[in-house]
Amino acid sequence: HITPLKTSHLELVSKVETKLYHRRWVMLFLFSAVSASNAFMWLQYGIISNIFMRFYNIDSLAIDWLSMIYLLTYIPLILPVLWLLDNRGIRDVVLVGSAFNCIGAWIKIGSASPELFPVTFFGQFVCSVATVFVLGIPSYLASVWFGEKEVSTACSIGVLGNQLGIAIGFLVPPILVPNVDDMDELAHHISIMFYITAGVATLLFILVVFVFQERPKLPPTQAQATARTIPPEQYSYTASILRLLRNRPFILLIITYGLNVGCFYALGTLLNRMIIDHYPGEEVNAGRIGLTIVIAGMVGSLICGIWLDKTKTYKQTTLAVYFMSLVGMIVYAATLSLGHLWVVFITAGSLGFFMTGYLPLGFEFAVELTYPESEGTSSGLLNCSAQVFGIIFTICQGKIIDHFGTLAGNIFLCVFLLIGTIMTGKTFVTMRNMLYRVIASY
Numbered sequence: 001h002i003t004p005l006k007t008s009h010l011e012l013v014s015k016v017e018t019k020l021y022h023r024r025w026v027m028l029f030l031f032s033a034v035s036a037s038n039a040f041m042w043l044q045y046g047i048i049s050n051i052f053m054r055f056y057n058i059d060s061l062a063i064d065w066l067s068m069i070y071l072l073t074y075i076p077l078i079l080p081v082l083w084l085l086d087n088r089g090i091r092d093v094v095l096v097g098s099a100f101n102c103i104g105a106w107i108k109i110g111s112a113s114p115e116l117f118p119v120t121f122f123g124q125f126v127c128s129v130a131t132v133f134v135l136g137i138p139s140y141l142a143s144v145w146f147g148e149k150e151v152s153t154a155c156s157i158g159v160l161g162n163q164l165g166i167a168i169g170f171l172v173p174p175i176l177v178p179n180v181d182d183m184d185e186l187a188h189h190i191s192i193m194f195y196i197t198a199g200v201a202t203l204l205f206i207l208v209v210f211v212f213q214e215r216p217k218l219p220p221t222q223a224q225a226t227a228r229t230i231p232p233e234q235y236s237y238t239a240s241i242l243r244l245l246r247n248r249p250f251i252l253l254i255i256t257y258g259l260n261v262g263c264f265y266a267l268g269t270l271l272n273r274m275i276i277d278h279y280p281g282e283e284v285n286a287g288r289i290g291l292t293i294v295i296a297g298m299v300g301s302l303i304c305g306i307w308l309d310k311t312k313t314y315k316q317t318t319l320a321v322y323f324m325s326l327v328g329m330i331v332y333a334a335t336l337s338l339g340h341l342w343v344v345f346i347t348a349g350s351l352g353f354f355m356t357g358y359l360p361l362g363f364e365f366a367v368e369l370t371y372p373e374s375e376g377t378s379s380g381l382l383n384c385s386a387q388v389f390g391i392i393f394t395i396c397q398g399k400i401i402d403h404f405g406t407l408a409g410n411i412f413l414c415v416f417l418l419i420g421t422i423m424t425g426k427t428f429v430t431m432r433n434m435l436y437r438v439i440a441s442y
Helices: 004-016 024-043 046-056 060-088 090-109 117-134 137-145 151-176 183-211 222-229 237-245 248-278 283-311 314-338 341-355 358-370 375-404 406-441
Strands: none
Touching (some): 024 060, 024 090, 024 117, 024 137, 024 151, 024 183, 046 151, 046 183, 046 248, 046 283, 060 090, 060 237, 060 248, 060 375, 090 117, 090 137, 090 183, 137 151, 137 222, 137 375, 151 248, 151 283, 151 358, 237 375, 248 283, 248 314, 248 341, 248 375, 248 406, 283 341, 283 358, 314 341, 314 358, 314 406, 358 375, 375 406
16 A cells, blocks of 8 residues: 555656667667558559559559558548557557558569459558558657657658658659560569568568567656556546647648648659659659659658757748748649759759658647647547548549649649648647737636
């Protein structure tokens, strides 16, 4: 039996004793590798869409759905996965995610034949389930394992894993699967790509089973120490979501994040069609342009993460990066049809630097707006919004490109980025007004 005095003393000791473990980097990089493997499979069809359309004898919308299934699956499954994260912990969630990733990759191996499109779609669906288990983890993993001065950087590296997978997904498929006329040779190239992805996914699953840990023995920060003292029965998952949905600045952030990242998803899915439309036969360069977008974005993500750790200027940085995403999109749309591929590389890179650089900013700003709610829940809701807008933008932009051309499709995205920029400014006005009301009440 512990007296109240002893209990408060024990809590005080647990609050004071914090420690950073070197193996936190192993957890981060292993998770990032799983995320990269899954993101690669998202784009392995879309970036060579013209080749797969001919191989499976399907239309452009069917190919787009091989990318959009990743976005659609997320929406109904995110709430059960968030419940699992809060009740079972990060290890079980990452383990299940890497298992789905591995199973989906092996299913695809059996689909390298022109009549087996349903099998490849089913394999992609299984991989898309894995996305739900890994996409919202970076901010949660960063807060559980990393210190206060490195949490934004750690979150950026976690997001970077996903971006690295997208980068490889832009670069590698056009190299592994050249646009050859002979269908047997094409099937051989496609099966090689599927075997490589399945091998990597299997290795990562084995590593997660034996290496990935739930959390360090001692908490890394005082905030984590406090979080550990809250008994599970005192935490209501439903009440947490309802509190978040009553948080006006967070609701505005959900919408603005969804608009920005939804534009990125549409751009990534339809990039091959846009480039081939203006530069026929340039599948490999379409992949390289996608790679340029993502690598520039990875640099942007890292710089934003380090900047936030140093300055903590969430509001100003978020608004500046959002505005520059809009500027980048306008310049990209205006220069795509000029006939110079090197210009597209430069404008696409500058767009990627800000648009992809915004991803960890949104996560970190959400954690800042919603503390002490679970990081997994806030980032899960952000991602859910991004998936919804991603599907809408991909379908609408695809139809606009088919009927009115790529310029009209890109102007469509510019309009929504402008709306997002205005709403981001509005978020800060709302926050300031709420702060004034709180001060006035005192």
